[in-house]
Amino acid sequence: MAQQATPVRRARLGRALGPEPTAVSGVALLLPGGDEISGRRPSPLLATASVRAWGRRLARAGRDEGLATHVVHYRYRGWNGSEARLARDAEWAADEALRRYGDVPVCLAGVDMGGRAALRAAGHEAVNSVLAIAPWLPADDLAAPPEPVRQLAGRRVLIVHGTNDGRSDPELSFRLAARAKKANRDVCRFEVHSDGHGLHHYREEVAALVQDFVLGALFGQAFARPLEDALAAPPPLGLRMPLAVGFGKTLR
Template sequence: MAHHALVGTGGARAPRLGRSVGTSGAAPAVGGVVLVLPDGAPESARGPSPLARVAALPLARSLVRAGRSEGLVAHVVHYRSRGWNGADARLAQDAGWAASEVVRRYGDVPVCLAGHGMGARAALRAAGHTAVDSVLALAPWLPEDDVAARPEPVKQLVGRRVLIVHGTNDARTDPELSYRLAERAKKANRDTCRFEVHTDGHALRQHHGEVLALAADFVLGALFGRPFSRPVADALAAPPPLGLRMPLAAGFRRALR
């Protein structure tokens, strides 16, 4: 995938980074960047969804609060449009552009791509960018298995730490598809794990606090070398299926305090 700037022509939209999230006042030098990729749609020429962008902000703010002492910065990526649009893989292209823009702005800092739904698919697909250190994929939207279709690639995940989180009651994106992707990814990259949030749906609202705590634990460990919590360390070390069906236990957030 090319990672050059995607400049709009003839009035067409161009991707951009939103303002840095939660960085008002004095802050240490930038030590790492999280690019938060909102949800999208399989096919659409409409502009990016403001609602999806707003829904991405709690994750960005939570991560910045947890990583402020390390100089963590978060940006929500503004896509050119909300559609993946088949082979165009537009959201993944925009994620790649955003990683290049981070390098231009901040220099050689580690980058985590953190996405939800279609944004999670974009994060996984764009992980091959040289600046990307890790991927957080929440309830990733993935295409149904199709013998005639090319499977989602996983080679771009080699050398990255990868965490997939999926609710078992997700009615929009089949959690079994993310498990199958995680199985293939684990064969190419042992630093892959997956957590299941039992009884939760696509938005992961029922156990929102636990999901945010898990995300922060993973991102700060991946970007800054903080020790992972025991569940994350065990999930990364365990062979399939154990490390790919790790339950996110109630009380995970309290256990980290």
């Protein structure tokens, strides 16, 4: 009996969240979390749960602007060292957005390991902005090169991290932001005080921040005052900006 070839795993874009606009003028690609090492296929529902809620909010808020919002489904759950599989899938997704919608700006928006993928894949020609929420980053290691930041040049970059995150170290995202800020002034980072990895205590405020950043970066809308202040502030202030409890009330 002839052996059947093992099917090749492929990344894919989920269906557009919410009603897809008639004319697409910007794309938000949502990158779920993952594992440091794993060869397993992600569970479709569990893997995307962390990004779907604010993805649906983005889709509603940006529909009139022509925003298409998609969740990226990875080939594997693991980053897997130098293979950087999640970042490669993010790059593929940006290519796919260009194929589907033409020459439109793309925002890579990820949580946890998806935040690392968004930051790493930012050099793609279509990407104009990057959002990393509680990004998982490797610990500093003198024997290994630091996480790259040159690909962030020319992009708007927002990092959001809870100060009590027990899974991904907020100090590591501060250090990365500090290095990136030296070459790109459009980098800011908000700290959510006393919140953990899932940012559950200030979920509404984080969602408002996400909405304001993505719509502003993709469509040139004026940012709300907290984001304007954070982008304009020099380090370290602009990289340790506290997330105001009333942020959601300051939006237009």
